[in-house]
Amino acid sequence: MDNFTFYNPTRIEFGRDKEKLLGQYVAADGIRKVMLCYGSDRIKRSGLFDTVAGSLGEKGIEVTEFGGVVSNPVISTVRKAIESVRANGIEAIVSVGGGSVLDSAKAIAAGTLYDGDVWDLFIGKGVIEKALPVYDVITMAASGSEMNPTGVVTNEETRQKLFIAAEPLFPRVSVINPALMRSVTKDYLVYSAADIIAHSIEGYFTASVQPHFPSRIVESVINTVIETTEILLENPENDDVRGEFAWAATMALNGMTLTGTSGYSYPNHMIEHSLSALYNVPHGAGLSVVMPAWMKWYSPKNPGQFERFAKKIFGLSTPEEGIVALENWFNRIGTPTRLSQLGIGEKDLPAIVENVLANAQAFGLAGVYTGEIVTRILENAL
């Protein structure tokens, strides 16, 4: 078991009607002017925008709207928002939407107080020492961003999908109301399931120090995701089950699953980020393709943990059986497991490999994942 720091000051407000508390929390922090970030107009049609804006307005908080954040959010949008925040003397960012909106909000919050271009913070040219406070209502359970200090944004010019991470980026308050997630489509539900599982297994399989306790937490997350996804595909209105799904998503990436572990990395995310950056595929769909392919290549390096996975998740015996069971489960719920399902063919591999290698440094995997290795992994997904 290795040394660690665990610090997670985000207040989670989970459940029915909790979005109505947002104004109260923002006001308690003495904030008078916020930017309300969102994606499409869907949250206006559903009434959620009005609920949140109303909760803020009731406390006398001035709201500046900033809509149009897209999934796989882009740095140009973040730059535009930062200009508006500075011009309007805005004191905090409120995100209403999924992980893309929240990740953008974090980048805006950090970029506003950084003296330089915000992309510097993603490529290590600048350090995040402070950020505006961020509050959020999360409408899709997957990214885990609601309880961690990281954000992922794509630079459309350089075709890089990279992340920021720093303590000032922990949301002050995150609202998780499963009822607000009913409108997530079946496609995005199963992509989310893949995303949560990916967040869980990266550390579980790659850590050089992996105590039993964090392994058990990971297995709790994955078993919950498998169980609840199957129920939600049948009955999307079951808020109790959607709540368990959502909370498992949060737990998968709030730091708990990594306590006491060390030497872990995020190779599946590294490879998937290139699929998203180059082909704009949904992150979870890319991950369900990459994971089984990566696992087939990686499992001989950590057979004990793969055997454990097979047993604890699927009640099976060998590493291979566990991997096939996961792949079959992805197929059954309807998230892709082959590059061809994403419209990507063998001829595209060199471009993907090149993009992966360009990002390997940011993932701490330069030299570890060579072009040959990445090619071999991608070939497993053809």
Next chain:
Amino acid sequence: MDNFTFYNPTRIEFGRDKEKLLGQYVAADGIRKVMLCYGSDRIKRSGLFDTVAGSLGEKGIEVTEFGGVVSNPVISTVRKAIESVRANGIEAIVSVGGGSVLDSAKAIAAGTLYDGDVWDLFIGKGVIEKALPVYDVITMAASGSEMNPTGVVTNEETRQKLFIAAEPLFPRVSVINPALMRSVTKDYLVYSAADIIAHSIEGYFTASVQPHFPSRIVESVINTVIETTEILLENPENDDVRGEFAWAATMALNGMTLTGTSGYSYPNHMIEHSLSALYNVPHGAGLSVVMPAWMKWYSPKNPGQFERFAKKIFGLSTPEEGIVALENWFNRIGTPTRLSQLGIGEKDLPAIVENVLANAQAFGLAGVYTGEIVTRILENAL
């Protein structure tokens, strides 16, 4: 799944040498004068006192010593410390010791800023709105106090062992260094194991709403405790295993195991507090006596969850088998399971029952646990 708030801002510094960081964190909060609370002189002989005081002194922080906190800590000691804190203009409390010292530190921190007698805060006559910041180095894994906002203290005059709970009582920084716990005796190791299991099962069995995910976290905690206790009894120097034991202790009572649950209560703690208050038995030893007795009485009220417990913890089938297995495990590791092992006999039951009923209000169980019921539970432990 029920609505919940999860908020836990304590910074955990876990591992080797982390106690040396304490001065840095206290200084970062702008604090110049602390009271350093501890129990016996053991921490002076071991050098830990000097390490912590040195870490504070290096940062120019003035240290006032306050030793002599006993296990099952008493309110008279807390009152004495509050006087000294006020007289010396102390700005924060540093606790070095086990849960008893830390719980006392929390009571001192709250009592100092309360305009009245500190016991008011335990009996609901006063409300904790603020407290001095608390920092700690925990030297025994059991109470979970290092990552929660509660503290338990005994009033020697009224013979009540009651608790306080409020957000200002979350420690700012808690150091958990397994190497500092090597000196815990085998007796206290097994009492601690019982204590951690008790913290885990109260909600698990009593909640009227109990989603699968928190059940899985509880089972992760208990399985880790069982596995690591057995190893530590053979090899107390194994810091990796002691680390997993310690982190499981923290996780058992940091709020995670209760997320989404509701309607839970702490009947085992309620009954045990009376054993501690009347006979000064170690808390964990009292709990390992109370738990199987309570489970035998309670299991027909929640057979499904008891069946789950039997299966997930011991690989067995029926509620009865699970309870007997736990009782046998307690016997095997050497923590008591009978009142007679605590020197308590049948003639003592009326006095215990009377004490329990006097505290039932504070546990929210007045009218639920009648004298007849408590007697029946205690009779199971004769």
